[in-house]
Amino acid sequence: MLKRRTFLLGGVGAMGALVIGWSALPPRQRLVASAPMPVRAGEAALNGYVKIAADNTVTVMMCRAEMGQGVHTGLAMLVAEELDANWADIRVANAPLDSIYNNIENVTGDLPFRPDNDGVAKELAIWFTRKLARDFGTIMTGGSSTINDLWQPMREAGACARSMLIAAAAQRWDVKPADCRVEKGVVLHDAGHRATFGQLAPEAARQPMPRKPVLKDPASFTLIGKPLARIEAASKMDGSAVFGIDVVPDGLLYASIAMCPTPGGTVRRFDGSAAAALPGVHKVFAVGAFNGGTGGVAVIADNMFVAMHALDVLTIEWNDGPTRGLTDAEVDRRLSQALDESEGHAWYRHGDVEAALSRAAQTVTAQYRAPYLAHAALEPVNCTAQVKDGKATVWAATQVPAVARMHIARLLGIGTDDVDLQQQLIGGAFGRRLEVDFIAQAVAIAREGQRRPVQTLWTRPQDMRHDFYRPACLSRFRAGLDAQGRLIAWHNTSVSQSIVAKWLARNYGIPDLGFNVDKTMSEGAFDQPYEMPNVWIGQRLIELPVPVGFWRSVGHSHQAFFVESFIDELAVAARKDPVAFRAGLLTHHPRHLAVLQKVAGMSAWRAPAVWSDKGVKHARGVALHEAFGSVVAQVADVSFAARNTIKVNRVYCAIDCGMPVNPNLIRQQVEGGIVFGLSAAFKEAITLDDGAVVQSLYSAFDVVRMDECPDIVVAIMPSQGHPQGVGEAAVPPIAPAVANALFALTGTRFRSLPLQMPLYSVEATCPG
Structure with a gap:
């Protein structure tokens, strides 16, 4: 019988061999998600970033938050360039949560090396970190890393889709793929053959994906480098853009919260009888401190004005936070x-x-x-959530959707697959939406909402006084x-x-x-x-x-x-x-x-x-x-x-x-x-x-x-x-x-x- 020490040493040796073997492998691909891409009728997904519909529209899946920096436009340009799509046909949609969308370059950017350090140690650290981040990292918008991180995979996604469309056209026409070309969403052949992306998409989706797609020479770029207008600009101008604060699902209730004046504090006791007696108030209750945040007393009401007014008649005693007594x-x-x-x-x-x-x-x-310094983004902290039948739907403006979903699931004791997190446009973040305290708080409040959706909205003073500075x-x-x-x-x-x-x-x-x-x-x-x-x-x-x-x-x-x-x-x-x-x-x-x-x-x-x-x-x-x-x-x-x-x-x-x-x-x-x-x-x-x-x-x-x-x-x-x-x-x-x-x-x-x-x-x- 093997002794325990022999077993442990053998296990450690085997694990070491696995780690060495894993680290020697090239980084995993970032184009094919672990689950099939959700598609609507008439759509075909060609990879984890590109969907093409019968009407010739190309939907580029966005795995980074749009918070005013214009990344949805920049990322769509990368795909459209390599795809040779018609820019007018480009649309964007939020990607599902999958490890192919993990932010790799933000993690490598935090490695402790100077930019002009060109040593072997730095190169090895970057290689190993990229592999770790691909498999064990998270989806995150921050560190000015979006275009840097997705420059290669988004271009590869467009190039792969283009190659698959050409292959489908060549098969349909019984010609060589090399004799086909793409111009603004149309595949052409000198013999007079012509087919739009929408016509070819179902057949293209059945083509094998190229292992090493050939990318364009920058000298042939027609979109990259051009000052194109923002893809979401029109919706912001006409008011149709939906930010986190704009979400209004059916049956929506509203919540406001009074939080401990000293960050990190909690509720000792409170009297909410006067607030509960106000017309339109549904519930008054204490809420804990989540993810480094601060505890308080929440009011759920028919509208935000009633909820905020009810806070004025609360009587609360606090357990002061750890900052108590601190001065500049x-x-x-x-x-x-x-x-x-x-x-x-x-x-x-x-x-x-x-x-x-x-x-x-x-x-x-x-x-x-x-x-x-506070973040003080123009759109104050908010989150809308519905907890119903062992599942949660959360409308959030967040820079870390996967982290948020993980904590929502833990809070409710459900699986992450039972959390539908719907990303919204962000009205400014500057790093504040890298935190999930307000999301966990909103979900805890929504749990008391009798199965109806509840929007929790902080006032400007609450936003500024309960920040992560x-x-x-x-x-x-x-x-x-x-x-x-x-x-x-x-x-x-x-x-x-x-x-x-x-x-x-x-x-x-x-x-x-x-x-x-x-x-x-x-x-x-x-x-x-x-x-x-x-x-x-x-x-x-x-x-x-x-x-x-x-x-x-x-x-x-x-x-x-x-x-x-x-x-x-x-x-x-x-x-x-x-x-x-x-x-x-x-x-x-x-x-x-x-x-x-x-x-x-x-x-x-x-x-x-x-x-x-x-x-x-x-x-x-x-x-x-x-x-x-x-x-x-x-x-x-x-x-x-x-x-x-x-x-x-x-x-x-x-x-x-x-x-x-x-x-x-x-x-x-x-x-x-x-x-x-x-x-x-x-x-x-x-x-x-x-x-x-x-x-x-x-x-x-x-x-x-x-x-x-x-x-x-x-x-x-x-x-x-x-x-x-x-x-x-x-x-x-x-x-x-x-x-x-x-x-x-x-x-x-x-x-x-x-x-x-x-x-x-x-x-x-x-x-x-």
């Missing part, structure tokens, strides 16, 4: 103390920084701060310049909370073991291109009870402000022009240098960057940053206005995002990112009073309005490279560009966000 001063103290105690994990080191600092002709030190961060710099003003030493460390650890804990139950590593919090600091002979860049993570989550551009959002502002300080100390100083650090990074030179040319950069125009003093500031694979440089033009206000007159932006799939979408995202970043730079901060969030409305957490928006000039660099992220890349550089311009204008260096000046209020101008 205490957060700042603990961040400072953490850096005093330890510099944390070194993400990038090279040379001997301390020795270089000791021999520097000049040393420069600085400390920078960034606050907590961009972490506050503190960063310290030491740098050394030689006698010629050359940068010879760079030491930087920052401290914040970890997002990844908390997100994994609340959504996957992975224990937060307190590891002092989270690449997303140091990105924007350790992964920038500047060439320095001696460098040390680290990150310290600490525990604070404030709930934190992914915010548009994540760590880049504050690290770019820190790094690019300090680079500017060094340029001033070295008595060098800020553009020239940066260019001198990019000798071996021609892509970054080209973007920097492009924005300098666009803005007619001059040294010094201060001048007078018709008696008004102007100044310009510059910033360069790489994020999500894209390189962005911006120049901000600011000036004094009447009543001692500051005007942001114009922003120049150059971006290299790889091959521009749709310049129209790229320009929109760049412009939106700049406005988003300007809002955070001047107007936004989340503050705490006794553990509760103070801000509740846009009046206290404001955004740049249309009549305040500066003129924005965008240049998209030509490229044949793999498309990179766009949705977040323009956010990080705008704050340092403006701060650097303010220094040139006022002589004051601003090292904390938001940019609050003691003598001047902030005002922007209309374009033109």
Whole structure:
């Protein structure tokens, strides 16, 4: 009989052999789902992304959420290009939940490597991670990864479908496939044969799928690279677009909820008798805290106004959340103390920084701060759900549909196949819809809805005060310049909370073991291109009870402000022009240098960057940053206005995002990112009073309005490279560009966000 040890060793050896064998296999295909594609009468599915109907319409299945970034248009263009479809015949629909739609490149993008690290270890890690993500990852929209991730599979889906249509036509006409061609949704043959996609689709669906479809040479692209209008634009203009908040199934009830003022708190006891007595109220009950959220008391009523009014007559006692007693001063103290105690994990080191600092002709030190930030998307948190007959139907605007479905099933004690999650358009997300607390909460409320659908809608104050915030961060710099003003030493460390650890804990139950590593919090600091002979860049993570989550551009959002502002300080100390100083650090990074030179040319950069125009003093500031694979440089033009206000007159932006799939979408995202970043730079901060969030409305957490928006000039660099992220890349550089311009204008260096000046209020101008 085998001994236990022998059995275990044999099992481990066999498992090791399986893992090695699995890792040696090529990544699995991403075109054929595990279950047949649902089709309607007259439709034929050619793969997991393409369905063709008898009327010649081509439906492209969308596995990413449309939340204003235009990805449904960009993805449809990839398929239509390789398919040679007629663009007017293209339609989009939400894909089912299947592992072929898992987001692979977002996971590989979070690996802890610098972009210019070309080592074998990085290549092996990316290979292995891609395989893991394909089989065990999740469907997710985020990290500016959609086009990057689906560039290959969506094009392959179109190419495969095209090949199958040609094969069907050749078989029908008894000719060679090589003698057939496709033009705008029609397969043609020189002998005069002609058939539309719709006529051929049923036969094409029976053709074998090519194992290695031949993709077009970019020189022959007819759609990719064109500024096509957004595919959903018309529906948004005429009001027919359905966002999460617009869902109105038959028999709908409405729910509102009063949540504990301190995040993470729960209900101790409550008196809901007065609320329950109001006409139109169906039920009043306590709701727990889900997935890192906050507990409260919910009211289900005939309409939202009754439900919200009923909250006013509730009497509630709370079990305060873990933030109770926390203040901004205490957060700042603990961040400072953490850096005093330890510099944390070194993400990038090279040379001997301390020795270089000791021999520097000049040393420069600085400390920078960034606050907590809310997402504050225009569409407030909402979700509609119906629990009936052991099944659930959920209408949700989410960035993580598979994670949401998993938690819905767990909450209700049913299988995931019994959860019908219907994805809706999202009215802004910026990372907030990567959380599922509000979805689980809505399902728990709907469970009390007597089998009727219930829409749970948060008010703006609830949305802002029960968010998962961009972490506050503190960063310290030491740098050394030689006698010629050359940068010879760079030491930087920052401290914040970890997002990844908390997100994994609340959504996957992975224990937060307190590891002092989270690449997303140091990105924007350790992964920038500047060439320095001696460098040390680290990150310290600490525990604070404030709930934190992914915010548009994540760590880049504050690290770019820190790094690019300090680079500017060094340029001033070295008595060098800020553009020239940066260019001198990019000798071996021609892509970054080209973007920097492009924005300098666009803005007619001059040294010094201060001048007078018709008696008004102007100044310009510059910033360069790489994020999500894209390189962005911006120049901000600011000036004094009447009543001692500051005007942001114009922003120049150059971006290299790889091959521009749709310049129209790229320009929109760049412009939106700049406005988003300007809002955070001047107007936004989340503050705490006794553990509760103070801000509740846009009046206290404001955004740049249309009549305040500066003129924005965008240049998209030509490229044949793999498309990179766009949705977040323009956010990080705008704050340092403006701060650097303010220094040139006022002589004051601003090292904390938001940019609050003691003598001047902030005002922007209309374009033109």
